[in-house]
Amino acid sequence: MSIKIKTDIAIIGAGPVGLFAIFEAGLLKMRCHLIDYLPQAGGQLSEIYPKKPIYDIPGYPTVMAQELVDNLVHQAEPFNPGYTFGERIETLEKRAEKDFHLVTNLGTEIEASAVVIAGGLGCFEPRKPEVEGLTRFENGKGVNYMILDPEQYRGKKTIIAGGGDSALDWAIYLSELCSELTLVHRSESFRGTPDSVEKVMALADSGKISLHLNTNLSTVHGNGKLNGVTLLNTRSNEEVLVDTDYLVPLFGLSPKLGPMEGWGLNITKNAIEVNTDDYSTNIPGVWAIGDINTYKNKLKLILCGFHEAALMSHSVYQYIHPGVKYTMKYTTVNGISSF
Amino acid sequence: MIEVNILKSGVKRTLEVPKDMGLNLMELLKGEEYESIEGTCGGMALCATCHIKVKEAAPALSGPSGDELDMLETLPFIYKESRLACQIKLNENIRNLTVELVEN
Numbered sequence: 001m002s003i004k005i006k007t008d009i010a011i012i013g014a015g016p017v018g019l020f021a022i023f024e025a026g027l028l029k030m031r032c033h034l035i036d037y038l039p040q041a042g043g044q045l046s047e048i049y050p051k052k053p054i055y056d057i058p059g060y061p062t063v064m065a066q067e068l069v070d071n072l073v074h075q076a077e078p079f080n081p082g083y084t085f086g087e088r089i090e091t092l093e094k095r096a097e098k099d100f101h102l103v104t105n106l107g108t109e110i111e112a113s114a115v116v117i118a119g120g121l122g123c124f125e126p127r128k129p130e131v132e133g134l135t136r137f138e139n140g141k142g143v144n145y146m147i148l149d150p151e152q153y154r155g156k157k158t159i160i161a162g163g164g165d166s167a168l169d170w171a172i173y174l175s176e177l178c179s180e181l182t183l184v185h186r187s188e189s190f191r192g193t194p195d196s197v198e199k200v201m202a203l204a205d206s207g208k209i210s211l212h213l214n215t216n217l218s219t220v221h222g223n224g225k226l227n228g229v230t231l232l233n234t235r236s237n238e239e240v241l242v243d244t245d246y247l248v249p250l251f252g253l254s255p256k257l258g259p260m261e262g263w264g265l266n267i268t269k270n271a272i273e274v275n276t277d278d279y280s281t282n283i284p285g286v287w288a289i290g291d292i293n294t295y296k297n298k299l300k301l302i303l304c305g306f307h308e309a310a311l312m313s314h315s316v317y318q319y320i321h322p323g324v325k326y327t328m329k330y331t332t333v334n335g336i337s338s339f
Numbered sequence: 340m341i342e343v344n345i346l347k348s349g350v351k352r353t354l355e356v357p358k359d360m361g362l363n364l365m366e367l368l369k370g371e372e373y374e375s376i377e378g379t380c381g382g383m384a385l386c387a388t389c390h391i392k393v394k395e396a397a398p399a400l401s402g403p404s405g406d407e408l409d410m411l412e413t414l415p416f417i418y419k420e421s422r423l424a425c426q427i428k429l430n431e432n433i434r435n436l437t438v439e440l441v442e443n
Contacts, residue, residue, distance in 0.1 A: 048380050121379055129415035164413035191405075191412045251415040254388055255379055269372070 002107040005082060007033035009316060010102055010112035012089050012260075015043025017290030017305030018118035019072035024313040026079025027331065027339045030320065033082035033110055035089055035102070037123045039148055042069035047124060047253065058303060068302075078336050084108055086148045088123050092263045094285060098320060105139075114285050114316045117265075117272060118305070119292040121255035129161065129249050131217045142226025143247050147174075155179050157243060159229055161217055162250035163187055168196040170250065175208045182210040182242055184217060184231055210242075220247065268294055278315030279308045285319060287312045341429060343367065344437040346394060351437075356429050364438065365389040365425035375440050382425040384410050389424040390417070390441055397434035400427070 009025055011018045014036035022032045038047055042065075045054075050066035057063055063071075087104035092115060094100055102110040126145030128134060137143040147153075147170055158178045160171050163185040175181045183200065190197045204211035218232040218239060228243050257270050266273040266282045271294035274281055279289050289312050290305035298304075317326060329339070340355045343364070356367055368376040368389070377388035384406045393400070403411070407426045411417050424438070 044379060044386075049383060049385050052383060052385070121377065127415055162413065162415075164409075166413075186416075187412065191409045249415070252387060252413040254386075255377060 002109055005033050005084070005108070005110045007031055007082060007110065007112050008320065009033070009114050009116055010035065010100065010110045011116045011118055012036075012102075013043065013118035013120055013290070013292070014038070014041040014083065014085070015118060015120045015290065016045060016068060016072055016302050017120075017309055018043070018116070019069070019076055020306050021116055021118060021289065021309040021313065022076035022079050022081045023072075024310045025316065026076070027329070027336070028313055028317045028326070029339060030313070030316065031080065031082075032116075033084070033112070035084045035087060035104060035108075035110065037086065037088040037125070039086045039146065041073055041083065041085075042066065043120050044124070044255075045069050054302070056301065056303060079339075084110075086146070088258065090259050092260070092286075094283065097285060100285060113320050114287070116312060116316070117260065117281075117286065117288040117292055118290045118309075119257075119260065119288075121291055122257040122260075122270070123255065124253035125256045125258065126249070127251040127254050129217055129251060131220055133220050134217075134247075134249075137220060137222060137226040137247070141224065142222060142245060143220070143249070145249060147248060150174065150177060153178050153246060156245040158182070158246040158248060159184060159242060159244045160248045160250060161185070163190055163192070164250065164252060165192045165196060166252075167250040168192045168200050170248070171209055172196065172199050172203065175203050180210065180244075181208065182212065182244070184212045184215050186214065186216050186234065188214055212240075217247070217249070271298075277311075279312045280315060287316065341431070341433045341436075343429070343433070344395075345371075345373075346437060346439040347373070358429060358431050358433070360429075362429045363425050364391070364427040364429060365423070367429060368424055368440075373440055375442060376424060378425060380425075384423055384426050387411065387414055387423060390414060391422055391424045392418050392420040392439040392441055393422050393427075393436070394420060394439050395435055395437040397432070397436070399432040399434065400436065401432070 008030040009032045011034045014034040045065035053062045091103045098113040100112045154177045157180040159182040161184040171183045203209040214235045219230040221228040272288040274293045276295045289308040291300045341358045345352045365378045379388045380386040387410045
C-alpha cells in the first residue's frame, strides 16, 4: 500500500540547506516534508565527509560536517518536519496553483502547496559496475545498490561486490544474517579500515564469508529474479557460478540530476535557473535553493544556501497566503515557541 | 605557465596554466567544463568523481597518497594509470603532463 503525505512545502533534498529551510519556513508557520534518496539526513556532509571540519559557517570557527547536520536537524525539530529517506522523487505534477503532487520511486505520494528543490548536486546515485543485464534485476528482483533494511537479507544467499569500507562493513554485518555471504573484490587486498579488513579476513578463515579476491562480476543469471552470478578470477581467468538471492554492488555514489531534468525547469549546466529576488524557478510554486540553483555570481557555499532558504520561505508564504501582510518577527525577541 | 595536455575521445587539447595559483587538476578540468569531472567533495580525495588516467608525466609528479588509493579502490573499475585529478597539484613540478578523461 502506498503512503500518502500532505504538507505545506515538499522539500526535495535533506542536506544542510534543505534542513535549514524547515526552520525558516517554520517561523512562518509552514510545515515541511523532506525527501532524500540517501538513507539519512545531511546530504554530502553526512555521506561523503562527516568527519571533515568546515570553517566558513558564521559563528563556528570550525565545525565537523556531521555535527553541523546534527545541529540543523535539532534546530528544525520544533517545527515537526516529516522525512522520507531512501526514496527519490520521480514525478512532479502541478495540478493547479498551490496543488503539487509528487511521487517517489517506491510509490510514496506527497501533496504539497509548494515545492522547494534543495537537491545539492543532484541525487547521489550508486555507481554501477558494467555487467550486462544487471539492470534487469533492479527494483526488487535481486540487485540492490544500497542496503536499506538488513532484515531483508536474513537467511538469504547474498553477494557483496566492492572493496571500500562500506562493502567491508556490510559484509561483516550481513555474515551474521545471511545463510551464505560472498564478498567479491577486484584487487589482491583491501585498503579499508584495518580493523574491518582484519574482521573480514577472520570471517573468511572461519568460513562465514566466502571471499573472492582478484575477481570481477562477469554475468548475472535468472529468469525474472536473480538466482546466480558468474565470477571471473582475473589472475587465473577461471569462472565460477555462485547461486544467490541478492547481489549488492557497493562502489560508492556519484551525483546525477536524475528525473528533475524532465520536470520543465530551466536548467543550465546541471543547475536550475532561479530569480534572485526570491530563488523561484520558471514554474510558479517551485523554488530552488542551495548548490542545485544557478544565477549570476552564484557561490556554492552552505552559508549562501541558508540565505536563499530565508528569502525563499517569505516568497513561499506570499504564494500560499496571497495578500496576507506579514510582519517580520525576530526569534531573539519571541523565542521559537511562539512560531 | 605550465602546459597540460588533455585527451578526450582521442582528441588532444593543450591548456596553459599558471603554476603559482595553487590549482589542482580537478579545478582546472572543472573550470574547463569537462562533464565527467564532478569534484563533488571539493578536492579532499573523498568521492572519486574526478577519476582520470595519467598517460604521461615527468618523474617529479608525486604518486598517489594512501587516501587517494583508498578512494580509487572503491570504484568498480580502475586502470594502472588511474588517479584522482584533485590530488594532482599544478605547480612547477609538472612537466609533460598528459591526462585522459574517463567516463565517471
